[in-house]
Amino acid sequence: xxxxxxxxxxxxxxxxxxxxxxxxxxxxxxxxxxxxxxxxxxxxxxxxxxxxxxxxxxxxxxxxxxxxxxxxxxxxxxxxxxxxxxxxxxxxxxxxxxxxxxxxxxxxxxxxxxxxxxxxxxxxxxxxxxxxxxxxxxxxxxxxxxxxxxxxxxxxxxxxxxxxxxxxxxxxxxxxxxxxxxxxxxxxxxxxxxxxxxxxxxxxxxxxxxxxxxxxxxxxxxxxxxxxxxxxxxxxxxxxxxxxxxxxxxxxxxxxxxxxxxxxxxxxxxxxxxx
Amino acid sequence: xxxxxxxxxxxxxxxxxxxxxxxxxxxxxxxxxxxxxxxxxxxxxxxxxxxxxxxxxxxxxxxxxxxxxxxxxxxxxxxxxxxxxxxxxxxxxxxxxxxxxxxxxxxxxxxxxxxxxxxxxxxxxxxxxxxxxxxxxxxxxxxxxxxxxxxxxxxxxxxxxxxxxxxxxxxxxxxxxxxxxxxxxxxxxxxxxxxxxxxxxxxxxxxxxxxxxxxxxxxxxxxxxxxxxxxxxxxxxxxxxxxxxxxxxxxxx
Ligand SMILES: Nc1ncnc2c1ncn2[C@@H]1O[C@H](COP(=O)(O)OP(=O)(O)OP(=O)(O)O)[C@@H](O)[C@H]1O
Ligand SMILES: [Mg+2]
Numbered sequence: 001x002x003x004x005x006x007x008x009x010x011x012x013x014x015x016x017x018x019x020x021x022x023x024x025x026x027x028x029x030x031x032x033x034x035x036x037x038x039x040x041x042x043x044x045x046x047x048x049x050x051x052x053x054x055x056x057x058x059x060x061x062x063x064x065x066x067x068x069x070x071x072x073x074x075x076x077x078x079x080x081x082x083x084x085x086x087x088x089x090x091x092x093x094x095x096x097x098x099x100x101x102x103x104x105x106x107x108x109x110x111x112x113x114x115x116x117x118x119x120x121x122x123x124x125x126x127x128x129x130x131x132x133x134x135x136x137x138x139x140x141x142x143x144x145x146x147x148x149x150x151x152x153x154x155x156x157x158x159x160x161x162x163x164x165x166x167x168x169x170x171x172x173x174x175x176x177x178x179x180x181x182x183x184x185x186x187x188x189x190x191x192x193x194x195x196x197x198x199x200x201x202x203x204x205x206x207x208x209x210x211x212x213x214x215x216x217x218x219x220x221x222x223x224x225x226x227x228x229x230x231x232x233x234x235x236x237x238x239x240x241x242x243x244x245x246x247x248x249x250x251x252x253x254x255x256x257x258x259x260x261x262x263x264x265x266x267x268x269x270x271x272x273x274x275x
Numbered sequence: 276x277x278x279x280x281x282x283x284x285x286x287x288x289x290x291x292x293x294x295x296x297x298x299x300x301x302x303x304x305x306x307x308x309x310x311x312x313x314x315x316x317x318x319x320x321x322x323x324x325x326x327x328x329x330x331x332x333x334x335x336x337x338x339x340x341x342x343x344x345x346x347x348x349x350x351x352x353x354x355x356x357x358x359x360x361x362x363x364x365x366x367x368x369x370x371x372x373x374x375x376x377x378x379x380x381x382x383x384x385x386x387x388x389x390x391x392x393x394x395x396x397x398x399x400x401x402x403x404x405x406x407x408x409x410x411x412x413x414x415x416x417x418x419x420x421x422x423x424x425x426x427x428x429x430x431x432x433x434x435x436x437x438x439x440x441x442x443x444x445x446x447x448x449x450x451x452x453x454x455x456x457x458x459x460x461x462x463x464x465x466x467x468x469x470x471x472x473x474x475x476x477x478x479x480x481x482x483x484x485x486x487x488x489x490x491x492x493x494x495x496x497x498x499x500x501x502x503x504x505x506x507x508x509x510x511x512x513x514x515x516x517x518x519x520x521x522x523x524x525x526x527x528x
Contacts, residue, residue, distance in 0.1 A: 034368060149387055156378045159363075159370065166326045166356040167434070168349030168383050210369050214414060219369040 005239050014125045015235055017136050018249065021189045021201060022231040024140040026209070026223035027147050028185040029202030031178055033210075034158050040077060040179070041199040043092045045186050046099030047073035049195045052120050053106035063135045066187045073099070074179035082172060123194035123246030125235075132191050139188040143181050154178070155216055192231075193246040200250045201227065204257050211260035226256050277340050278303050279438050279470045280325055285334035287320055294320050298334070298495050302438075302472060307464045309485035309501070310474040313514050316492040318474040319359050322440050325472065326356050339437070350383045355431030359442035359474075361423050363415055372418070372426050373411040376401055379433030401433035404459060406452065421447045428456070432463075439463070441473040445480070457484055478510070 005011050032041055051069025055062030073095060080091040107117060119127065128136075147154065157164045157174045165171050182202075189198045209223035234249030241248075280302035287295040295317045302308055310318045323329040324336055327347035336343050338353065363370075379401065380394040390398075402408040405425040415423065428444055445453045461484060463469040475481050481488065481501075488504045490497040490513040497509045504510070 152377075152381050152390070153386065155370075155374070156381050159368070159375065159378060162328055162358065163356060163378065163430075164381075165328060165347060166354050167352055167378075167381060168347065169381070170348055170383075210367055213369050214371070214412075216370045216374050 005236065010126050010128070011235075011239070013128045013130070013133060014245065015231075017128045017133055018125055018192045018231040018235060018245075019228060020133075020136050020140045021192045022205075022227035023224050024143050025185050025189050025198075025202040026205040026227045027220055028143060028178075028181045029199075029206040030209075030216075030220050030223055031154060031158055032182055033203055033206045035178070037178070037182070038199060038203050039089070039092055040074075041182055041186065041202065043077065043096045043099070044070055044074055044179075044183055045190070045195040045198045046096050046103070048099070048183075048186050048190055048198075049103035049120060050099045050106065051187075052190070052195075053103040053110070057106045057110040059110075061131060063132065063187060063191070066190065067135070067139075067184065070183035070187050071180055074183040075176060078176050078179040082175070119194070120190070121194050121196045122244060123190070123192050123197065125192045125245050128191055136188045136191065139184045143184055143188075146177065146181060150174070150177070193249055197246060197250045200253060204250075204253045205230065208253070208257040208260040211257075211264040226260075227253065230256055276304055278337075279306070279339060280472070281335075281337040281340075282321075282324070283335045283337075285324060285331045285336065287317070287324060287329060287331045294493065295324075295331070295491070296494050298491070300489060300495060300498055302470060304470055305464065305468045305486075307460070307471045307484060307486045308473070309481035309488045310472065310491060311478060311481065311488060311510075311513065312474075312491040316513075318491060319442055321491060322356075322442050322472065322474065325438075326354055326440055348383065352379075352382045352434035353437050355379070355434050355436035355439045357424075357427050357431045357439075357441040357444050359446075361420075361427045363423075367416055370415050371411065372402070372407065372413050372415060373398065375415055375426055376411075376430045376433050379430040382434070397435065398433050401429040404432055405429040406455065421449060421452070424448060425452065425456075437470065439469055439471045439473075441471070443474050443476070445475060445477065453480070460484060 005015070032038055048066045048070045051066035052062040054069060055065030058065065077091055077095055153164070153169055153174060156167070156169065157171055161171050185202060186195075186198050189201045193201055205223040205227040206219070208226050209219050213219040213222045230253040231249055234252040235245050237243070237252070238245035238248040278301045280300070282298050282300045285295060285298040286293065298321065310321065312318050320329060324331055325338070327343050330344070376398050377390060377394070380390055380398060399408065402411055405428055407422060407425055407429065410418070410422065415426070418426065424444065424447055428441070431439060431441070445456060448456065457480060460471060464471055482504060485501050487499065488497065488501050489495060490504075490509055492513050496513045497504065
């Protein structure tokens with residue numbers, strides 16, 4: 001049955017892209033969730049939207065312009081947060097609006113009708129081409145490689161910035177790095193689930209994993225595993241039920257999250273809880 | 276011998292509120308300095324300045340002879356820091372006790388490298404030091420407040436720092452563990468010559484352990500040998516009312 005799916009070229013590419021994203025997104029997601037940067041991810045994905053629209057407008061490959069716009073946006077946000085001239089939330093709100101407004105205007109100005117608004121918003125994994133796979137794999141290798149190299153430092157900064165500073169680590173540098181990784185991950189994941197659901201790919205598997213895992217390292221690997229399962233199930237269901245894969249993948253992820261919550265509740269000893 | 280910490284004319288303010296004024300203080304190698312002062316006196320602020328977490332707006336801070344205004348980036352671990360209130364970002368932070376203590380071994384020296392056999396040895400030693408080795412695989416969110424505090428003390432010790440800075444490390448720790456902890460600090464200080472700065476509201480215990488004492492309340496009221504603290508009424512001046520220190524032996528023995 002699974003082989004049915006693989007009979008199609010576009011399905012092979014779609015699955016490949018989705019799996020690569022599923023392996024990568026939660027790795028960044030773990031750090032974003034624990035540093036309470038989920039909202040930043042949401043904002044960045046709107047800047048990604050503007051970047052894609054810019055690419056469409058200028059008639060260049062949209063992932064490249066999205067990558068540049070999102071990385072620049074992430075650094076802008078990090079800079080503003082550090083200088084603390086605007087509160088974190090205020091800065092995010094401004095960028096959020098800027099991304100969405102700019103994106104819509106640019107998109108409507110461009111004559112290129114091949115790119116639909118809905119494919120940007122909700123993903124178009126079935127239309128993934130080899131150039132997309134190339135960008136997605138590149139960003140994935142960069143992200144996984146960076147986390148592998150700086151795993152212990154990134155954990156340390158996430159656990160406690162002050163303590164990491166006292167140990168002499170360049171904490172600001174790691175904050176920029178995480179923003180950039182988030183930006184890159186969002187651009188890669190956008191093709192699969194669309195910008196509206198992109199943070200679901202990174203955040204929800206992490207939240208699910210946190211219900212069950214017994215260490216930080218395990219949290220990362222379990223989140224990857226759950227995301228890959230979601231992608232397989234989601235694509236499979238989408239294929240046979242003829243519904244959009246982006247939404248199906250996200251729904252599967254959310255279902256898995258609820259299952260882990262249930263599993264955790266059942267595992268816990270039935271203590272009498274006074275309310 | 277080079278002083279470990281040299282503060283000169285240090286002023287610290289949050290906005291327009293002056294918290295520390297004119298602090299000049301030297302900590303020599305092998306000192307065990309106790310910082311005393313009432314709530315809001317600026318003890319935590321002072322320790323943060325030494326740790327490089329706060330910049331004074333006036334004055335200089337030197338650590339091992341180097342001005343820390345130039346850079347707080349260091350290749351080696353020099354300071355072990357135990358903050359006043361240990362909080363994980365959330366109760367659900369998914370980490371084991373061991374993973375926390377292991378951060379004590381991370382420095383710029385071992386960027387790109389995995390922790391070595393020696394690192395793991397030191398981490399386990401530190402866990403044994405605080406008597407919580409059995410908890411090493413526990414999730415941090417499943418610890419009591421006092422246990423978590425001891426884990427962060429272990430974390431600071433694991434890095435084998437040259438200066439140990441502890442902000443009320445014994446608050447919330449049961450009396451038996453406190454006694455064990457005090458004798459551990461005593462050994463670290465006397466046998467290994469570790470320089471220690473700590474705050475506590477337990478004047479009795481402090482006067483017992485510390486070789487030197489500093490009393491702050493915005494300004495530095497006293498800095499000197501512990502035995503000189505009880506001459507005159509320095510404590511009354513710092514705290515603003517008369518203080519009778521309670522000595523622990525009377526209660527414990
Ligand atoms: N981030 C901050 N912003 C503004 N004021 C602050 C800040 N941190 C501390 N203060 C103020 O600085 C003063 C000194 O605070 P500090 O924490 O150093 O006191 P402390 O001596 O450690 O007190 P405690 O015994 O309660 O721990 C207090 O009046 C406090 O209100
Ligand atoms: Mg304090």
